[in-house]
Amino acid sequence: METTNNGQRTIVVGTRQSALALTQTGQVIEELKRISEKHGLGYSFEIRKIVTKGDRILDVMLSKVGGKGLFVKEIEQALLDGEIDIAVHCVKDMPYELQEGLMNGAIPKRVDPRDCLIMKEGSSLNDLPKGARVGTSSLRRSCQLKNVRPDLQVESVRGNIDSRIRKLETEGFDAIVLATAGMIRMGWEDRISATIPVDVSVPAVGQGALGIECRVEDPAVRELLSLYNDEETSLVIRAERSLLGALNGGCQIPIGAYATVRQMSTDSAALELELTGIVGTPDGSVLLKEMLRGSDPEQLGRDVAAALSARGADRILAEIEG
Numbered sequence: 001m002e003t004t005n006n007g008q009r010t011i012v013v014g015t016r017q018s019a020l021a022l023t024q025t026g027q028v029i030e031e032l033k034r035i036s037e038k039h040g041l042g043y044s045f046e047i048r049k050i051v052t053k054g055d056r057i058l059d060v061m062l063s064k065v066g067g068k069g070l071f072v073k074e075i076e077q078a079l080l081d082g083e084i085d086i087a088v089h090c091v092k093d094m095p096y097e098l099q100e101g102l103m104n105g106a107i108p109k110r111v112d113p114r115d116c117l118i119m120k121e122g123s124s125l126n127d128l129p130k131g132a133r134v135g136t137s138s139l140r141r142s143c144q145l146k147n148v149r150p151d152l153q154v155e156s157v158r159g160n161i162d163s164r165i166r167k168l169e170t171e172g173f174d175a176i177v178l179a180t181a182g183m184i185r186m187g188w189e190d191r192i193s194a195t196i197p198v199d200v201s202v203p204a205v206g207q208g209a210l211g212i213e214c215r216v217e218d219p220a221v222r223e224l225l226s227l228y229n230d231e232e233t234s235l236v237i238r239a240e241r242s243l244l245g246a247l248n249g250g251c252q253i254p255i256g257a258y259a260t261v262r263q264m265s266t267d268s269a270a271l272e273l274e275l276t277g278i279v280g281t282p283d284g285s286v287l288l289k290e291m292l293r294g295s296d297p298e299q300l301g302r303d304v305a306a307a308l309s310a311r312g313a314d315r316i317l318a319e320i321e322g
């Protein structure tokens with residue numbers, strides 16, 4: 001935190017330095033500026049780029065690197081050290097437990113949560129020829145794609161979304177799978193060949209949503225961020241993350257969860273959420289799916305997790321984590 005000559009606080013915003021991270025952080029800052037002006041708060045903003053472990057280790061399957069919060073840890077440390085005041089993350093990359101003293105000050109409105117295909121040719125999953133080579137290093141995507149299309153050859157592809165799209169050409173894939181949200185934020189919607197419905201590929205926990213993290217003991221920033229929070233998105237993300245916490249998962253294991261608000265209400269008893277969760281094996285031979293409705297997001301997440309565990313989810317996850 002710094003104070004400029006005219007007494008206005010400059011809020012330092014930390015981010016990873018991938019093209020997607022920088023683009024979405026720029027978009028967040030624009031929105032925070034607008035909110036700050038509208039409410040006469042007069043803040044200015046500054047970007048600080050931070051390299052994370054997940055960015056440095058690019059040649060290893062993420063599921064093999066181990067540890068949770070690979071893309072988050074260094075950024076959280078910078079928050080705790082006061083080097084930055086706000087951190088912008090993809091919720092998908094956030095571990096269930098944030099560092100002590102930190103919190104999600106805002107979950108802004110979610111964009112499209114679905115996975116999508118970037119294809120060499122064609123415009124739907126069905127257009128992929130028998131035995132087509134599909135690039136993804138997400139065990140969740142691999143599980144669900146192989147489940148509906150056992151013939152597909154799923155191969156690992158890592159790197160930032162721009163380099164993954166390039167690998168479609170350079171490494172001879174027929175398709176690669178990405179998050180629609182990332183493509184939208186980059187302004188690359190026209191490169192999307194097909195979006196995959198959520199009943200075919202249940203998205204990753206929090207996919208398409210951003211988490212704006214801050215220090216618990218920073219009332220001014222918390223007040224600003226509360227004005228940026230989207231109530232519905234917050235509720236569904238709480239439900240999805242509760243499932244993640246209950247299954248003790250990071251972003252590198254085949255867990256998916258997708259929640260929607262069926263009935264919005266300020267009266268928590270009248271609120272109705274629906275949460276679908278999946279756990280499976282990377283080869284798609286096992287795919288457990290459970291859907292429940294409820295009014296308490298945390299309880300709903302635990303309930304869907306329990307239903308999955310009752311069917312053997314724990315065993316699958318233990319095997320994968322080795």
Ligand SMILES: NCc1[nH]cc(CCC(=O)O)c1CC(=O)O
Nearest residue numbers: 090092178179181182207208209
């Ligand atoms: N693990 C990488 C990651 N983290 C968040 C997104 C996409 C944007 C989002 O879900 O908010 C991506 C890229 C991808 O999966 O294609």
